[in-house]
Structures are given as structure tokens and as C-alpha cells.
Amino acid sequence: MPQEQTDAFSLDASKTITLSELAECCGVSAGDLDELMDYNALVPLDGVGQELAFSAHWVVPLRKACKLRTDFDLDLFTVAILLENLNRIELLERQVQSLQALVPLHLRPMQH
């Protein structure tokens, strides 16, 4: 079986991604991203270069929102609301993880 070697690009807030790359990743047009920015659901980074740039952490929730857009034939305004809620869920999940890390093992509920 052929083997290939590859490096990975981390999709977190430490990395940036251009508008055209973000559009390609998420299968949407640059116009759609403009509209999401109009709704304040998607926020670009300040003054990084000539082309608008974004934190790479947008990729995963935006891809998910765009997939749901296709699956349910949603309009872009609904995608904007979805995106806000997906970000909120991610934030809350991270907070839960932080709190769980502080809970001593002997106080944790049995995991099945």
C-alpha cells in the first residue's frame, strides 16, 4: 500500500487563514462570508494583510454550519445564528472540560 507523509495545519486561534482559503475550506462563496460578517456572526482579524484574514478557529464551526445549511437547505441568516450557537457550545464545552479537570478523581461520577 502506498505511503505518504504529511504535516498538519492546526485550526486554532494561533493560526490565521485568508478569506479565500476560508471560503474554500467551507465550500461557500466569498460573498456568503461577507454576508456572515454583515450579521456579525463571523469576525475578521484586524489589519493582517491586503486580503481579509481570520483566526483559523473559525474553520471547524463554519464548516459544520455550512454542512447543515446544505443538509437542511437553510438560508444564510440561519447559518449566522447557527454559527453563533456553535461557537457558544464550543466555549461551554471548553468550560466544562476546565471544570472537570479540577474535579478530583474520587469525586467524579462513575463513567460507564
Add this chain to the structure above:
Amino acid sequence: MKYKDYYEILGVPRNADLEQIKKAYRKLAHSYHPDVSKAPDAEARFKEAAEAYATLKDASKRAAYDELGHPQSGAEFKPPPQWQQDFAPGGSAFASFDDMDLADLLAAMGHGSRGRSQRAMPAKGQDYESAVTITLEDAKRGCTVSLNLADTAGERTLQVTIPPGACQDQKLRLRGKGGQGRNGGADGDIYLHINLAAHALFRPDHHELYFDLVLAPWEAALGGDIEVPTLEGPVLLTVPPGTGTGRKLRLRGRGLSAGHSDLYAIVRIDIPPSLTAHERELFQELARVSRYKPRAPHPKEDSHAARAN
């Protein structure tokens, strides 16, 4: 080619308007979406509904579909001869309809003379999503994982280098390693989700790590150097005198991102499950001489109480 009754699949009459079709599709999509439904046939039902909707929501595809009449669902049928040039780019891409199904044929609409475009458009290859579980040790020092892929291009193994300092739920993009693009389109990507395997001692919070440090009452009261575990092996931790339960003691730079994140020992004071006679005497002596009142109101709490009264 087998006929599929898209109206029956969506549960709408053949004269349904777009609004009825959309509503019926959304209802089915919500019931059978793979993220929602646990039914074994959910994915197939979802795809079937999506296929029906893709045709019926598009006026020209729906008109072409309606030209087929109303054979029994599953019945063999032959597409009208003019579809050959209507749906094939330049009338030549499909030498025959034999190896196609109805969904492929209708999806190809728009590429033939009936459609909006006369040439095949570049299409990006399919993106794939995958997940790997790695140990905390591998996450800290970086590692290489093997992904076995099987798609239309055949089978291959991808060796993915995960950089040091990976954390739970980190997402990685492997650009151009997904499905092959068509008509000059870019190859798809792979999105890799990282999970950290549960560890017997350490609990990760992003790049920080936590573990429970159990101290005897005298260790907590008197302090001292105590051997504690880290991902790199045991080290000595200085416990300050008077360390209470719940206190977090930091081991700088020993988190998942070496040098940039920390390891925390969360103190818990435990008592011996049973006392020897001498230990009991010592505790009794301590109880007699100590002026510590653990349940005395905190000065701040006291002022609250005073205001409440």
C-alpha cells in the same frame, strides 16, 4: 435504469409547490439526519430524501424528471433519447446510460446543452473527516499517526505528523489529502480531530494538566519536599507549610506545551483510616493545645452576617 419516485420519497403530491416540497424535505432531513437519528437506516433515508429534494427543488430538473411519467417505483425504464445530448457535456461524456443511476443523471444536468453551462466545471475533491486518539505523552512530545484511506483513488496510508503540544479537541487540516478533484479542481482535504486518551493520573485542560496530590495532615501543616509525578518522570515539589485542601501548586512549564503550559497539583488532605494508640495520643494532644478554630467565621463572612442582622 431503475425509476425512483421522488414524490413518494418526500411524501408530497405530484403537483406539490416548492414550499410543500421544502417543508417535507426538512421534516425528513430532521428525522433522519445522521447527527440526530440513531436508526440503522437513517443515513440511507437521509440520502434518499436529499436526492429527491435536489431534483424536485430545481425547476428544470423537476421538469425533466416529470417527463419520465409515473412508472412504478423500482421499475426499469429507459431515459428519453434526447437526454443523451441534454445531460452530457458536448453530448459525448456518457456513451450510454447503462452504468448510471437516476440521481447521477439528474445531477449531471446543467452540464449538457439543456443546462446552464456547456463545459464541465472544476470540482474540488471530497473532504474527509477522521479522528485519532493519542496518549498525553505523545501529545506532549509530538507523534506520527497512520491514517488508512480507501477511496476511488485506491488504498493508501498517510503518515501524519502531529506537532508537539497537541490538546483535546484540536483540529488539524491536511490540505489536499482528501478525495481527488475533478476537471482540474483541487484535491479535497482531511480534517483530523484529536482526542486525548484518559490518563490514570493527569487530567488535561487545554494545555494545562492537573492531578490530585494527597497529603497527610502533618505534611500539609509542616510543608516539605514531596516527590510527585510528571509526564517526564517524578520530580520534587516544595509544599509550603500550611497548605490547605483545594490549593493548586504549580509545576511551571510541565504541561502539554513544554515550557509554555503548567502542571498543577490539586491538594487533598487525607487522614489515616485508623490510628495507632500513639497517633491517637498525639492528635489528642494537638486538639488540646491548638488554638485553631476551623469553623470560626471568616472576617468577611462575619461582616455579611452583621449586615444581614
